[in-house]
Amino acid sequence: LGGDFRFNRTDITVRARGFVVGRQEFDLTLAGLATGDEVPFQRLADVGGLSTVRGYERRTHVGKDSFAARLEYLVPSDLFAYPRIPLLRSSRIQFVPWADAGRVGEGDSMDWIRAAGIGLQRYLWPVENAANLRLDFAFPFDGDSRDLVVYLWFVALW
Numbered sequence: 001l002g003g004d005f006r007f008n009r010t011d012i013t014v015r016a017r018g019f020v021v022g023r024q025e026f027d028l029t030l031a032g033l034a035t036g037d038e039v040p041f042q043r044l045a046d047v048g049g050l051s052t053v054r055g056y057e058r059r060t061h062v063g064k065d066s067f068a069a070r071l072e073y074l075v076p077s078d079l080f081a082y083p084r085i086p087l088l089r090s091s092r093i094q095f096v097p098w099a100d101a102g103r104v105g106e107g108d109s110m111d112w113i114r115a116a117g118i119g120l121q122r123y124l125w126p127v128e129n130a131a132n133l134r135l136d137f138a139f140p141f142d143g144d145s146r147d148l149v150v151y152l153w154f155v156a157l158w
Contacts, residue, residue, distance in 0.1 A: 008036040023076035034065040047102030055115030055138030063107015072098040
């Protein structure tokens, strides 16, 4: 069935998350992937989808190598806590504006794809940043793409 493949694949991810001034928290992720030899199509580098550039179909661009960047700003205060409505006040919902960009090299398109959006996340456990439920609204910058893509996902950050 042609199941024997010999190829090289290197993934490098750098993530920085921290407070800049006061409670202004940013999360930056840079990811690079390089492949070599006779790489099967399903193991090629790609961009697009929830793991790289939200707002685009998974594997929008495929190539020998790829680079993706993600920047998120975790709004420091729970904006729903300001109203005096008890249900909203205890909701623990946080706004997260974000931007993604990515491209592949030596592939079907070496153009950058970019998207921006806003997420709403809710911490489910008493330990902050342990696990949360997230709803993202993604707006791709490419005119050929859909206008709005919505993601609902569960994130465990241990």
